[in-house]
Amino acid sequence: MxxxxxxxxxxxxxxxxxxxxxxxxxxxxxxxxxxxxxxxxxxxxxxxxxxxxxxxxxxxVSAPMALESHLVEAFRTRNVVHPIVPRRTMARYWLTAVAALLLIVFGVVAARWRHEQKQPRQVEAAVPSKQYEKQAVAYNRTPDQPKPERPAPERRPKRERRLNGLVAKTPSRNANRDESQISNHVVKEIATDFVALSYLNPENIQEGGQIVRVELPRSAMASFGFPVNMDRYNEKVKADVLLGVDGVAHAIRFVKEY
Structure with a gap:
């Protein structure tokens, strides 16, 4: 060990x-x-x-009997501190309700004030766009071109439309169609000049082609430099697309009916 x-x-x-x-x-x-x-x-x-x-x-060795009695008496006579329970009052709830009501009132007032501030700006923004549209229509109208009027119904075997030097032939209409029915389909239109989408040479025009009426978002006019009314930014606008014999779009113009 x-x-x-x-x-x-x-x-x-x-x-x-x-x-x-x-x-x-x-x-x-x-x-x-x-x-x-x-x-x-x-x-x-x-x-x-x-x-x-x-x-x-x-x-x-032991403690005297009197000591035990004194200790018991001291424990019994000591002051016991009881916790104070706060009374529940409605004041806190009323204050919360008043604060919530004030927040709602301030929110409504702020929303109305912002709405009133936006309305004049929208009106001011809409007025120049209408002026730009009028200027664009006046610019596209040549001096020799008269003001568009409601054309009288005519019976022709063929009708030709000249579009900035481009001739688009339409098939002859039925000679037996009623004149009143023809007049109902005539719509007054104002069109812009054709804008080339790609390189356009005279040979492509001589080979022939066709004009197709489509609907595009009004935002497409902005990409070609035309003014756009922001209030009608999401609406559709009609356009004529010039397609070549190869099916490729060569030019486009925007049409407005009134």
Whole structure:
């Protein structure tokens, strides 16, 4: 047995506790051989005897009966602090309701004020766009071209329309169609000049082609430099597209009915 193992068993040896006989014999043999372990065992035995003597002396000592009664009386007469429970009042709820009402009123006033501020700007923005449309119509109308009027119904085998030097032939109408029915289909239109979509040479025109009426978003006019009314930005606008014999669009013009 070594000193470390003896250190673990010294308290049990000093108190005389029951342990294995072989282990106790080895510990006592090591205590006789090692002086430090012997001194440690003697100190533990002396401490154990002193604590036992103190225990015997304290058994005869007890508190007087009057002390117990005084302690009980002191505990009974002490002031117990009861927690103060706050009363529930409606003031907090009323304040919350008033604050919410004020927020709603301020929100409505701010919304109406912003709406009134936007209306003059929209009117101002709409007026120049109408002026630009009038200028564009006046610019596209040549001096020799009269003001568009409601044409009288005529019976012709063929009718030709000249579009800025481009001739588009339309098939002959049925000669037996009633004149009143023809007049109902006549619509007054104002058209812009044709704008080339690609390189346009006279050879492409001589080969022939056709004009197709389509509807485009009004925003498409802005990409060709025409003024657009922002109030009608999402509406449709009619346009004539000049297609060549190869099916490629060569030019476009925008049409307005009135």
């Amino acid at each position: 070594n000193c470390q193992r003896f250190e673990e068993l010294v308290s049990e040896l000093a108190r005389g506790q029951i342990m294995d006989a072989d282990l106790q014999r080895d510990a006592l043999d090591h205590e006789r051989e090692c002086r430090e372990c012997m001194l440690r065992l003697n100190a533990e035995e002396h401490l154990t005897r002193g604590l036992h003597a103190l225990k015997l002396e304290m058994e005869s």
